[in-house]
Amino acid sequence: QAxxxxxxxxxxxxxxxxxISCTGSSSNIxxxxxxxxxxxxxGAAPKLLIYxxxxxxxxxxxRFSGSKSGTSASLAITGLQAEDEADYxxxxxxxxxxxxxxxGTRLTVL
Amino acid sequence: xxxLVESGEHxxxxxxxxxxxxxxxxFTFSNYYxxxxxxxxxxxxxxxxxxxxxxxxxNVADSVKGRFTISRHNANSSLFLQMNSLRAEDSAMYYxxxxxxxxxxxxxxxxxxxxxxxxx
Numbered sequence: 001q002a003x004x005x006x007x008x009x010x011x012x013x014x015x016x017x018x019x020i021s022c023t024g025s026s027s028n029i030x031x032x033x034x035x036x037x038x039x040x041x042x043g044a045a046p047k048l049l050i051y052x053x054x055x056x057x058x059x060x061x062x063r064f065s066g067s068k069s070g071t072s073a074s075l076a077i078t079g080l081q082a083e084d085e086a087d088y089x090x091x092x093x094x095x096x097x098x099x100x101x102x103x104g105t106r107l108t109v110l
Numbered sequence: 111x112x113x114l115v116e117s118g119e120h121x122x123x124x125x126x127x128x129x130x131x132x133x134x135x136x137f138t139f140s141n142y143y144x145x146x147x148x149x150x151x152x153x154x155x156x157x158x159x160x161x162x163x164x165x166x167x168x169n170v171a172d173s174v175k176g177r178f179t180i181s182r183h184n185a186n187s188s189l190f191l192q193m194n195s196l197r198a199e200d201s202a203m204y205y206x207x208x209x210x211x212x213x214x215x216x217x218x219x220x221x222x223x224x225x226x227x228x229x230x
Contacts, residue, residue, distance in 0.1 A: 002154055036216035038155075045205055045220040046147075046155065052214045089155050093215050098169050099145070099157040 132206030
């Protein structure tokens with residue numbers, strides 16, 4: 001059971017917008033710890049997608065954006081493309097458990 | 111270019127031991143906090159252990175506490191994970207990951223992973 005809760009799956013048609021939620025608690029996201037997002041393509045290692053709640057590393061398209069409010073965070077992907085089909089993970093820091101991840105969300109592009 | 115490269119695949123019997131290694135290149139290894147993160151087949155990411163730049167601070171997940179030991183050798187830019195008393199549930203892809211420099215704690219560089227299978 002992951003400390004951060006994500007929906008197991010989301011889907012959308014090419015060009016559409018999808019969001020992935022990440023729900024934590026008062027010991028992690030709610031304490032003010034930042035949320036970060038990773039994209040894991042099939043058979044590959046995770047790759048940093050969003051850091052510090054809403055910052056994109058160099059090379060990540062601006063179709064990807066993040067937000068955080070209270071004990072939750074969200075990843076939004078606009079203009080969905082076939083290459084976005086992957087697993088997405090949120091991550092934060094927990095005062096008692098150290099570094100924690102969400103259970104992951106599989107994005108399917110219809 | 112910055113790289114992290116973990117050692118190859120491993121097959122070990124339950125109760126056995128294994129030492130994973132990760133070689134860093136393209137950056138000043140001794141400046142960074144380093145981590146091991148694992149992923150069981152078909153499952154999500156699980157943080158395993160971390161070590162500060164000078165090895166002063168070490169943290170270990172409860173699931174491996176007392177069995178796994180993280181270490182590093184800055185002169186050789188290498189990270190290690192000594193794994194003892196291995197169980198079937200330790201079977202996973204083990205990733206070496208670099209933590210960002212500063213006070214926002216995310217993993218900004220990942221290795222390709224090394225597969226560990228614990229089976230009789």
